[in-house]
Amino acid sequence: MRLILLFSIFVVLGLAFESAGARIVSVRSLIPNLIIIFAVDLGLRHHGVLPAILAFAMGYATDALAGSHPGLNAFMMTMVFLVSYEVSTRLMVANAGVGATLVFFSVMVTSLGTIAIANGFGALSSTGPMLPGLTLQAFITAIIAPFVFAMLAATKRLTGMTEASSRERTVRDR
Template structure:
């Protein structure tokens, strides 16, 4: 229950940030994808059915606020969770660098999959024009990720949740 409440608070703050800041900053690529950072933390540090359901719920909440295709963000957040979960089970130590790398590629994969599905896997896709801004957004998200991970770790310690998976 504490895990649900903690990630619900961070989800609401992240969605509020991602919804409000584009009105203040004209270049969307400068805004990090905080929801993917939360999902990667879930995948790297919390294993089981509940974290997977939380990742799906975070994607679904993103769909409710900004989804152009219903269910797409829910699907992509679940896939990012599964990939980060698999990475955490294969590596001996999952640190902030591993998390930032997964965030970087998660942002890129999520955006490219969204564009591919929106264009219907067309041969005339516009992904080439999106790549510079997308790479910048992924890099900024990866830079911000260790700070969010540390804020989550501090919040987990305060609530009595485990900061690392049991095997570490």
């Protein structure tokens, strides 16, 4: 229950920041994608059905506010969660560097995937002019990801939740 409440608060704040930021900053590429950071954190540190449902709900909340195709962001956030989960089960340690790398590639793949699914895969051939902006947004999001991970970890500790993934606890306890 604490996990649901914690991520609900962070997602609402993240969506508010992204929505307000889009009105304040004229260059959309300068606004980080916080929802992807939250989905990566869920995948790296929380395993089970509830985190997967939370990732889907985060994407669906994004769809409700800004999605032109209902369910597309929900699908993408679920995929980000699943990839992050898979990476965390394969690596011995899922630290902030691994998370930031996952965030960078997730922003790139979700942006291009959204374009491909929404407009057809033929639309990917005309994404050349958009790539610098997408790369900039992915880079900015990856830079702030360790700080957001630290904020999430501190909040989890304050609420009495475990901050390490089950795999990290297993390795640490040996």
